[in-house]
Amino acid sequence: MRSSFEKGFSYGCCRLALFTKNSSNSLILCDYDINKTRNLLSTFALSKLRFTNYRYMAKVMRIKKGLSLNLKGKAPEERLRPLSPSSTYAVVPDDYPGLLPKLMVREGDRVLAGSPLMYHKGAEELVFTSPVSGEVLSINRGAKRKILSIEIKPDATIEYAPFDISRAANLPADQLRNLLLSSGMWSLLRQRPFDRIADLRQTPRDIFVTAHFTAPLAPRCAYMLAGREAELQAGLSALAKLTQGKVYVAVEPGAFPNLKEVERVEVSGPHPAGLCGTLINKIAPVNKGEMVWTLKATDAAVIGRFLLTGKTDFSRPVALTGSDAAQHGYTELLPGCRVREVFADALCVRKEHERVICGDVLTGRKLDDSNPFFPQGCDQITVIPEGDDVNEFFGWATPGFGKLSHSRSFFSWMSPKSREYVVDARVKGGERAMIMSNEYDRVFALNILPEYLLKAIIAFDIPKMEDLGIYEVAPEDFALCEFVDTSKIEIQHIVRQGLDLLYKEIN
Known part of the structure; x- marks a missing residue:
């Protein structure tokens, strides 16, 4: 805890915080050389400060635009009682945007946890593995024989496919890439542009990881990964080998202070402060011809657990x-x-x-x-x-005293901010024409014009889509726009279609 004496000042791009603690002066440094800082402090007649306690501070990103929905039903930080077993497990191709699945198993085959079930038509190295060991119970198909799911009846005890991870910590980038592909861990990686499974043929400019979830009723990532810091660090260290740039990790203030080989970014503010799209837009936007990866810290921990244990445990x-x-x-x-x-x-x-x-x-x-x-x-x-x-x-x-409303249509706006609301799944209206009333921009945190980008997507005007920032967005970035939209337009669906069509056009 800091004492009552606290002072901060700026010098160029360096931010310093000076404070006393237990009657001894301490210094927190941020990206600045200690010797240069000592000389700088002497200029301010502070040369008597003792450099007894210093550490690097994270970057701080404060988001002002957005909307935090205070809903009833938050999860307390406690564990639930043991759950019942599942009779079957399934791999669903639709969970992976852009996947064109090709089967590698038949009904009745025996598989291990980590055994490949299907691969991507455009890249046979990209396989999707079984979460459990057991028997392939059924391969469910829909219209035009589309694969809907691959169901597996699990064994009483899960057996894992063997992977050699004895030298995982020292593997070069190409061998580490092959290990992630063969184990199915690659399916956890997403890329921008297009918000689809990461292209294995390209090296990302940077990698963005979010460890701060800000969506309504979102869980607290620091609690979810408590005791799993080693797994998280192993995953992040592996990701750092796969990019020529940096690995940025968005965290809530004070969380995960000991991360290495990454650049911590402490984010605060309303939703969408914790989305990777917000982090990308504020730190290093994606231009045409560039590609970055995104994933959650919980996904990075799954990768790290595999590299530490050799088990393809996706739990x-x-x-x-x-x-x-x-x-x-x-x-x-x-x-x-x-x-x-x-x-x-x-x-x-x-x-x-x-x-x-x-x-x-x-x-x-x-x-x-x-x-x-x-x-x-x-x-x-x-x-x-x-x-x-x-x-x-x-x-x-x-009057709607108990109804949630962003536009102040009801008197609930007079309620205290701590009030929790109960919402249901009703749309409460039909789709109408898009109204250019600036309502999207009030909750849209990215430095992009959402209304004009949506119109360009609907018209499929590729030059305008590129100029307006289509390469760095994902449907989730427009979720709040869809929530506050008085026209009831399915904005996320429009963005998803636009990204898929643009990918087909370019490739």
């Missing part, structure tokens, strides 16, 4: 949140499990009129009978009312 801490969740807290889930089977009666308060979302309420995927599996890379399950059993007569004309 991760997950938060159960939402106003209609039967319990709230953290648990460990393996991607591909059947969510309703695993949680059983502990998932929902009621048995009907509820929506279970894998992810947050802004960007998550609805859990239904057609896809009941927990997706890869997800850290949160949200349960809210569906709203299909609610009938309001002239609901828009009521």
Whole structure:
């Protein structure tokens, strides 16, 4: 803790904080040489300061534009009781944007955890592996024989495919890349532009990792990875070998102070402060011809655990949140499990009129009978009312003291900021024409004109899309715009289509 005496000043790009602690003067340095700083301090008649305690400070990024939705149902920092086993696990191709799957197994085949199930049509080295050992139970197909899922009946005890990780810490970049590809760990990496699985043929300019989740009811990453710092560091150290630039890690203030081989960025402010797109836009925007990677810190920890143990264990801490969740807290889930089977009666308060979302309420995927599996890379399950059993007569004309509204349509804007709201899944209106009222810009933190970019995407005007910043955005960056949009336009879907069409046009 700092004492009452605290002083800060700036010199060029260097920020120093001077303070006393236990009657002894200490100095915190930020990216500046100690000898130069000592000379600088003597100029300010502070030469008697003792350099007894110094450390490097992280960059600080404060986001002002955005919107934090204070919803009911946050997960307390406690563990849930043991869960029920899942009868089957599945790998779903639609969980990986841009994937063109080709099967490598048949029904009835025996597989180990880490055995390849399918590969990407454009790159046979990019394989997607089984989360468990067992028997391939079924390969489910849809229209035009599209692969919907590969289901596996798990063994009582999981057996892992062997991988040689004896020299993983000293592997050169090309061999490390091959190890991540053959183990299926590459599927955790995303690239900008196009927000799809990272291109294995290109080296990223930089890598951006987010360890600070700011979405509604988002879990606290520092708690999720408590005790797993070694796994996180191993993953980040491996990523640092795969880029010629830097690995930027966005953290909440004070979290993960001992990370090495990366550049910590302490972020604060409303959502979308914790998104990789915000970090990219504020630190090093992506220009045409450049490519960066993005991932979550929990994904980096999964990679690190594989490099330390040799096991392709994709399990991760997950938060159960939402106003209609039967319990709230953290648990460990393996991607591909059947969510309703695993949680059983502990998932929902009621048995009907509820929506279970894998992810947050802004960007998550609805859990239904057609896809009941927990997706890869997800850290949160949200349960809210569906709203299909609610009938309001002239609901828009009521005072709405308990209704969440960003536009001050209801008197709830007079409530204290600490108030928690219960929201449901109703859209409350049909799609209308886009209104240029600057409502997107109020919550859009990126240095981009969202309305004009959306119009360019709809018109598929490639030069304008490039000029307006299409290469550094992802659908999640527009989630708040979709939430506040009075026109009820599916903005994230438009951005996703635009990115996919642009990728096909260029490639």
